[in-house]
Amino acid sequence: MLEIRRIFERRLLLLQLIGLLLPLLLAARLLDLQWIQHRGLLEKAERNRVNIVPVPPTRGEIVDRHGRGLAVNHISWRLTLIPERVEHLEATLKRLQGMLGWSNARLRRLRARIRRARPDRPVLLADKLDWSQAAPIAARLYAMPGVDVRVGTHRFYPFGALTSHLIGYLSLAGPEDVRAGVLPTEKVGRSGVERLFEDRLHGKPGAQYEEVDAHGRRVDVFKRIPPVMGQRVRLALDARLQQAAARALGDRAGAVVALDVNTGEVLALLSQPGFAPNRFITGLETEQWQAWVNDPRHPLLNRALQAAFPPASTFKLLVGLAGLRRGAPLATASTQCEGFLELADRKLRCWKRTGHGRVNLHKAIVESCDVYFYELGDQLGMPAISEEAARWGFGQHTGIRLGPEATGTVPGPRKRAGRRWRHWFRGETMITAIGQGEVTATPLQLARFAAAIANGGRLLAPNLLADAPPRVTRALDVSPAQLAIIRRAMRDVVANPHGTAHAALRGLPWPAAGKTGTAQVIAKAQDVKGSDAKTLSYLHRDHAWFVGFAPVDKPRIAFAVFVEHGGHGGSAAAPVAAALLRAAAAESKQAQPLASRERAR
Amino acid sequence: MMDTLKRMDAVLLLCLACLAALGLTTLYAAVHQGGLHLWHRQIIYWLTGMAGFLAVCFTPLRAAGLLAWPAYALALLALALVPLVGQVQMGARRWLDLGAFHVQPSELMKWALMLALAHWFASRDAASKKNAAVAVAMIAMPAGLIIIQPDLGTTLVLAAAGAVMLVAAGLPWRWAAGGLGLMLAALPFVWQHMHAYQKQRVLTFLNPQSDPLGAGYHVIQSMIAIGSGGIFGKGFLHGTQARLHFLPEQHTDFIFAVLAEEGGFVAASVLLLLYVVMIARILAIARRAATRFGSLICIGVATIFTLYAAINIGMVTGVLPVVGVPLPFVSYGGSALLTMLLALGLVMRVAIESRGRVYWQRPGSPLA
Incomplete structure (x- = not known):
């Protein structure tokens, strides 16, 4: 054979060998991908294809004891965006801005929110959209990949500022909440009942497993895990009492607490001024928040329990109880009030300059004689007073x-000086x-104190929920006879024409008992003439x-008005208390059928 | 007539039939969502191509020898015209507009060069310096014209096919090694003159994760498709990567990923096996060809098929950079299919003209 043929x-x-080797190499690569790396790549393919859309749960409603909605859900549309699916973020945002009329500041905030968020999860751009706002966006979704409009609910507080401190407010879940399993598009209770019962109200998010194509368009929904609705929370509160108290308080700052004497149920818990909780829902503007924070009237402060004030003459009830229990001589005797008491170089004045004359414990409470209690306190000494205050729950959380x-403050047995x-x-x-x-004491502490006097010495933890079993903080060892003395005196504060609250609480359907207090804000010189309220600056x-x-003989409701x-x-x-009691009496007449209807439902 | 038909290589025909079936099935899976018009068109391309195949089978090989040089000259002229009047697509000037249809002269040149080289060495020995030098010039001219288009992939395929034919024609190994060394030395120079997008492709190939949503996206998605198919695949029309369009170019350059996703390793192996049998058969025909011209044609065709298949599969499995090369007989596209069927027709004609075990006995040939 030719040489050239042999070479060929x-x-x-x-x-031919190369022709065999090449396919073998390729087959090896295929085995690497399809066998060795199969599991990992299959997972990637699934992640490509499956879009798990979290379905937020509907938050449980909060209602008052008669089922009146305090925090309810309204249907609205939510606008979300999945950053990694958006092709032109800036153009998309600008377009939405044009459709929804966002301010530039809002646009900046949204950009920041998108930057911080996980790129594969929906970011909430706006909620509480009505259909007229949502429809044009929904119609143009095809041109804005990554944007979605879904129907959902938003929180609404029918009573607004009236229940703002009690119910609290929601805000968008933060990083800690997200770590705890809350969806970043969800709202979380930040204060009040919304926060306290967050676990119950929130519910559990569900999920929708959607098949999406490479452009992020939904092709199919192949699995759905329904969300678990949040539970309804029924509060012990009676919205009517709250309203009546607020109306009587008018635009004055203050707090009203009403408790069920026997169960500790919180029937009213009002603090004024309040804030507009519905403003929080659409995402509070920073300026509004700043305005509330800087308002000298402190609308965000819950005066019913977050602030303590001098209890003033209402504290005399406690000193009287201490005197009776300890057997202080003056508690069962009387003293002469000349309008002042001289102590070394000081002159301690009674509010009534002309003096009360002969005063015993009963008269001292009814007419709120200071001189009597100066002397009684002097006989008891600070340790006895502070011990009694601690017994009745002062200086402690109510729970x-x-x-x-x-907590308020109760003077210790001794004072630290340097x-x-x-x-x-x-x-x-x-x-x-x-x-x-x-x-100092909070209005809530004083209301609880009044309830304990009325119910025979059971110190109850305030109960926010309806039908919850009463929680007794402490059952006090107090003589019924001694309590009766105090109660009688409290009755005469209202019933006796000389009583300090007689004018305001006359002729109520429920005869009331109580004690007034007038707390000095600054240590003003007691001798200044014309120190009446009107001439002093607010x-x-x-x-x-x-x-x-x-009512006096069969107490049902205890209250503190500040x-x-x-x-x-x-x-x-006292007039605020009168309005509260009128409402309570009216409610108790109607409430029976109402409550039974509620139960029947 | 009957004699010609009887002399056709049955194994090669069977391979072709299987490839047609597998290719059309895969294409169906790749395009069925967008409507079947592409699939119908591909069937028409197949029918047209088979007609061409048969026509070539009935044409004496001498005609191909006569056509070799004019075809080469024409292709070279067309290539030279491209920089002057060509159409620009994606930063490269590759197409000539001939009114009714567009022609890619570089595509033509591959086959023309193969024919011309086969003809050049049909009666010459590559161990001669002069013969080898002419052959290198025949390769270098079109390669130079194509690389300035620029089209790196085609240049490499062209140069590699030419080199293999040179080697088959008996180029001494020393020279081959010297040429290879020269080319490697020229690499830095080539890199400097590459377009930004070409550099990007090479860099992306070296590290596809560096740009997973940009240049690396295609390869990553195709590797996911192939790997997620596993051994037995996800089932016909059930490939999620393909169905949901995560897989790019799935009816053309990346169609192998559709096959591997839905048919798994099994189907991919079947395709590889078909290629192996086909290439081996073509090389067997090269061995028993009556003339050296026929042998070299077979080697050229086998080389181009092998390069196409290997580069394409290497690309979609992420072991080679992304170069626009179709998967023979499977990718959608009329002109590629047509030229490959015509080339296969040439091979078949070589088989028809081969007689028994008597090799290269053309009378009058100095090699006979």
Whole structure:
């Protein structure tokens, strides 16, 4: 054979070998992908294809004891965006801005929110859209990949500011909430009942498994896990009482707490001024938040439990109880009130300059004589007063757990002076005995105190929920006879024509018992003439208190009314209590059928 | 007539039939969602191509020898015209507008060069310096014209096919090694003159994850498609990567991924096996061809098929950079299918003209 033919045959053989080797190499690569890497790549293919769309649960409603909606859900449309599916983010946002009329500031905030968010999860751009806003967007979704409009619900607070502190507000889930399993598009309770019962109200998100194509368009829904609805929370609150109290309070700052005497159920819990909780729902503007924070009237402060004030003369009830229990001589005797008490170089005044004359415990409570209690406090001493205050729950949390609760202050048995401890000066003890100086309390604590007086000494934890079993913080060892003395005196504060609240609470359907208080805001010189409320600037005016219970013989409701810078307890606070009690009496007439209907449903 | 038909290589025909079936089935899966008009058109291309195949089978090989040089000259002229009047697509000037249809001269040149080289070495030995030099010039001229278009992929296919034919024609190994060394030395120079998009392709190939949504997207998605198919595949028309369009270019360059996703390793192996049998058969025909011209044609065709299939599959499996090369007999496209069927017709004609075990006995040939 020719040499050239032999070379050709050899090279042909080589080519044939290469022709076999190449496919073997490719087959090896295929095995690598389809066998060794199969699991990982299959997972990637599934992740490509499956879009798990979280379905937010519907938040449970909050209703009052008669089923009136306090926090309800309205249907609305939510606008979301999945960053990684958006082709032209800026153009898309601009387009939406044109359709929804967003401000540039809002657009900036949304951009920041999108930057922070996970690119594969929906980011909430707007909710609470009505159909007229949502429809044009829905019609143009095809031109804006990654944008979605879905029907959902938004929170609405029918009573607005009236229940703002109690119910609280929601805001968009933050990073910690998301870590805890909440969807980033969901709202979470930030204060009040919304926060306290978040677990119950929230429900559990469901999911929709959607098949999407490479352009992110939904092709099919192949699996659906329905969300678990949040539970309805029925509060013990009676919205009518809350309304009546608010109406009586008008535009004055203050707080009203009403408790069921026997169960500790919170029937009213009002703090004024309130804020507009519905403003939080669409995403609060920073300016609005700043305005609320900087408002000198502190609308975000829940005065019913987050702030403590001098209880003033309402504290005399406690000093009286201490005197009776400890057997202080004056508790069962009487003293002479000349309008002042001289103590060394000081002159402690009674509010009634002309003096009350002969005063015993009963008259001292009814007419709120300061001199009597200066002397009684002096006999008891600070340790006895502070021990009694602690017994009745002052200086402690009530256990309502509604946000950061103030404890108020109860003077300790001894006072720290510099590095050393020293005993209280007599003057300090005397001032404390009329509820000024060293002692402060929240309206909630005073309402609970009044409830305990009315129910025979059971100190209850305030109960926000309807039908929840009462929680007794402490059953006090207190003599019924001694309690009766105090109760009788409280009754005569209202019933006796000389009583400090007689004018305001006359002729109520439910005869009430109580105690007024007028707390000095600053230590004003007691001798200044014309120190009546009107001539003083607002911030220097006295706080007004009225604390009590009703009906007298069979107590059902205990209350504390606090009017900030309101002036006198009898004239400023007691009328609010009157309005509250009128509403309570009216409700108890209608409520029976209403409540039974509710149960039947 | 009957004699010609009887002398056709049955194995090759069977391979072709199987490839047609597998190719059309795969194409169906790739295009069925967008309507079947592409699929119908491909069937028409197949029918047209088979007519051409048969026509070539009944044409004496001498005609191909006569056509070799004019075809080469024409293709070279067309290539030279491209930079002057060509159409620009994606930064490259590759197409000539001939009114009714567009022609890619570089595509023509592959086959013309193969024919011309086969004819050049039909009666010459590549061990001669002069013969080899002419052959290298025949390869270098079109390669130079194509690389300035620029079209790196076609240039490489062309150069590789030419090189293989040179080697088959008996180019001494020393020279081959020298040429290879020269080309490697020229690489940095080529890199400097590459377009940005070509550099990007090479870089993306080296690290596809560097740009998963941009240049690397195609390869990543095709690897996901292939790998997720597993051994037995997801089933016909059930490939999610294909059905939901995560797979790009799935009816043309990336159609192998559709096959591998829906048919798994099994179907992909069947395709590889068909290629192996077909190439081996073509090389067997090269061995028993009556003339050296016929042998070299077979080697050229086998080389181009092999390069196409290997580059395409290497590309979609992520072991080679993305180069626009069709998968023979499977990818959608009329002109590629037509030229490949015509080439296969040439091979079949070589088989028809081969007689028994007597090789290269053309009378008057210095090699006979």
